Amino acid sequence: MTKKLRPDWEAIERAYRAGSVSVRSIAEAHDTSEGTIRSRAKAQGWQRDLTDQVRTATKDKISRNTSRTDFTQPDVREDAVVVEEASSARADVVMGQISRLSVWQGISQKLAKSLSEDEVTEENRGEFARCLSIGVDAELKLIKAERQAYGIDETPHEETYETRLARVMGDTGVAMG
Numbered sequence: 420m421t422k423k424l425r426p427d428w429e430a431i432e433r434a435y436r437a438g439s440v441s442v443r444s445i446a447e448a449h450d451t452s453e454g455t456i457r458s459r460a461k462a463q464g465w466q467r468d469l470t471d472q473v474r475t476a477t478k479d480k481i482s483r484n485t486s487r488t489d490f491t492q493p494d495v496r497e498d499a500v501v502v503e504e505a506s507s508a509r510a511d512v513v514m515g516q517i518s519r520l521s522v523w524q525g526i527s528q529k530l531a532k533s534l535s536e537d538e539v540t541e542e543n544r545g546e547f548a549r550c551l552s553i554g555v556d557a558e559l560k561l562i563k564a565e566r567q568a569y570g571i572d573e574t575p576h577e578e579t580y581e582t583r584l585a586r587v588m589g590d591t592g593v594a595m596g
Contacts, residue, residue, distance in 0.1 A: 426451045428459065435460055436498075437505030438470040439581065469501055476506030478570055481513055516568045523561050530554045 426449045434445045435456060446453045459465075534554060539547050567583070 424450070426455075431456060432460075432463075432465055433501045433504060435465050436467060436469055436501050437473055438467040439473060439505045439509060441581075469498060469505070472498070472502045473505040473509060476502050477509040477513065480506055480510035481517075481570070513568055516564075520561065520565055520568060523557075523564075527554070527558055527561055530557070 431445055431449050431451070434440060434448075435442065442453045442456055446456055530550070531554060534547070534551060537543070537547060
């Protein structure tokens with residue numbers, strides 16, 4: 420029989436306080452229950468109030484295009500460490516999205532070039548119109564995704580990145596924190 424390992428409560432506390440992921444996700448990642456995490460958080464006074472600091476640090480990292488720094492001091496529980504770890508993780512996600520967006524930019528440009536070179540005839544008018552509509556829709560979605568990834572339109576009253584991602588993915592049943 421395999422002995423169950425004790426959860427890494429310091430890592431759980433950092434993830435909880437960062438507020439970047441749901442308690443359910445933290446519980447799954449650390450092989451424990453949501454209730455156990457919530458009980459310990461209440462007993463030890465953990466606050467999930469670092470989200471704004473994480474968001475600010477994430478934007479700073481993206482604008483500087485810095486690389487992720489790993490911490491080797493798991494016992495340090497200062498807010499700055501929690502913010503650093505969570506913002507590094509979020510910055511990595513956004514930088515990955517930006518990288519993937521460049522692929523879609525290339526595809527969109529190929530479609531636009533192809534459509535601009537095609538001659539519209541009576542026979543292909545319907546197909547051309549359909550492709551044009553799809554191309555314009557794709558371009559608008561690409562622009563929206565870029566603006567979101569780069570935080571161009573973000574205001575303090577906008578939904579969080581995690582909520583937006585859950586909504587876009589149609590994952591309405593999952594609490595994001």
